[in-house]
Amino acid sequence: MSIYKCFSCSAKIKSEDLNKRFLCPKCGARIFYKPRTKMKTVTSD
Numbered sequence: 001m002s003i004y005k006c007f008s009c010s011a012k013i014k015s016e017d018l019n020k021r022f023l024c025p026k027c028g029a030r031i032f033y034k035p036r037t038k039m040k041t042v043t044s045d
């Protein structure tokens with residue numbers, strides 16, 4: 001299972017939710033992108 005992000009409102013949406021309905025549940029946009037799944041929290045200070 002992967003997480004997508006709405007291009008419009010940047011809400012996080014599960015791929016299984018998009019299988020039911022390819023719409024952002026928050027704003028109704030249909031453009032999504034897949035953020036990098038392996039994200040490390042890097043603090044540069």
Ligand SMILES: [Zn+2]
Nearest residue numbers: 006009024027
């Ligand atoms: Zn949205």
